[in-house]
Amino acid sequence: MKTKEILVVGAGIAGCAVALALAKRGIDVTILTSPFDQRFYHAPFIRHESLEEKVCDLQRERQEHLSCSRAHEQLAMLARQSIDELLEPNYLVDRNGNIDIHRCLQDQLKQHPQVEWISHHSVIELLTLDQHSLKKADRYKKPACIGVIAYNHETQRIEYYLAKETILATGGAPSLFPYSTHPSSACGGGIAIAYRAGARLLNMDQIQFHPLGLFEKERPCFPLPLGLLTEGGKILTSKISPVEVDLSSPSFLLHQLYDQLLKTRSEHLWLDLTLLDHLALKEQFPTVDTYCLNHGFNIVKDPLPIVPVAAYTCGGIAIDKAAQTTLLRLRAIGEVACTGLFWNFKEESLSVLESLTWALACAEDIAKQANKFIYYFPDLREGSSHLGASSSIVEEDWKFLRQTMWSYVGIHHDRAHLDRGCALLDQLSLLNTPHDLPSCSIEQIQLYYAIQTAQLIAHSVRAHGTFINCSARSSSFFQRGATDNMRLIAT
């Protein structure tokens, strides 16, 4: 058993941002993160001017697209400060005008003496007072998280980490769908882990889809700008048959492309840019040009394979302005969390700004608490130190899970499809629910959590069906229990 001050789980933009904000306040922080396949990770590049513009807009704008007024106020107030504090010292803009935010944060963290890295560890459960304390009276205390149980991929052993505060930054769930902008590991495991421990979830139905993802087999699909179509790009079902599409809204386009895929039973469609002015195209879309060239596509010579893709999880673990969840000593940040903000495609840099802003607010709050709060650590009920052997069925079940999400829960979700989707997921969940976690392999545990998150999404979409404004819901922000709000947002 190891005891840490502050444990951050996950080393994406959100995890790195909060760890850096804590370290800058003189707080010892441990980042624990699972193995991450860098080959398949294309960090979001944020346009330099789009971040700057967004901060100015936030200060002017009323909350037209953004739903929770308190969350919007916080974003408008702290966004500039969070950029100054977390990015400015290491702000590198590439020749296309982009900032690699993840690298910028990581580089600062690597040099920081107060940051400890524990990589190749996957959290499989949260330690809570009511579930894991040996003292029976602890179950009558307020529900609290006291650390994590993690699987060490190198030693293949289970390890226990106690912490004053645990911060989940494990990312979203777009890769529950077969086509997503994210790495295949982004299946919302952290959401299911927190839910299992009793944390409240919010807006689980709100999955953002993007109509144009660059299709690459078994890899994340890079999101292509819709401007490629408005500039005259053509959609083809095969390399020779053009399809007329209505560009009046991204949502229309999304449904049309999805329908075309179903109709033609093809793996992907094509986007033909070859008839556009080559020089103008390269000049207007330099990031797309560079990305495509690096991945073997020449945008001015060949049509690009495209599919609609899941791009962002707007819902997740409900948090307040200091990233506090409904479980004491558990915070959440980034795509795993739901602040009550949501947006459409025009607001493209907001999720990153949201992570930076909440990282700052969370670190401030922890710094204040650390001086006035004595953290309680009980003796723990410990279990097995090993996991079970893996099973070959897991791969098939993953495929089935993603296909079910795509066909029954994804872009078209009428009642009949959702009923069928929920039933199939419930069945899959029954078949994969372990008697106890240590009897399973790490792959089975990850599948189990992915199925749980998929069920939460599917049941949430089915239960509500129509969008409920988040601001109307903000008074009940801290109720424990079911998940709310639904709709798929076409970005």
Ligand SMILES: Cc1cc2nc3c(=O)[nH]c(=O)nc-3n(C[C@H](O)[C@H](O)[C@H](O)COP(=O)(O)OP(=O)(O)OC[C@H]3O[C@@H](n4cnc5c(N)ncnc54)[C@H](O)[C@@H]3O)c2cc1C
């Ligand atoms: C190609 C692309 C383009 C994008 N473009 C934009 C954009 O223009 N604007 C914008 O605002 N947003 C954009 N996004 C979305 C935004 O980048 C993501 O929402 C954001 O990166 C999520 O960061 P995160 O830190 O919350 O999660 P992630 O980056 O997914 O990081 C999660 C971390 O948690 C770790 N982890 C997961 N589970 C466990 C576990 N059980 N135990 C231990 N560790 C775990 C993972 O290994 C990883 O380190 C884009 C995303 C992509 C992929």
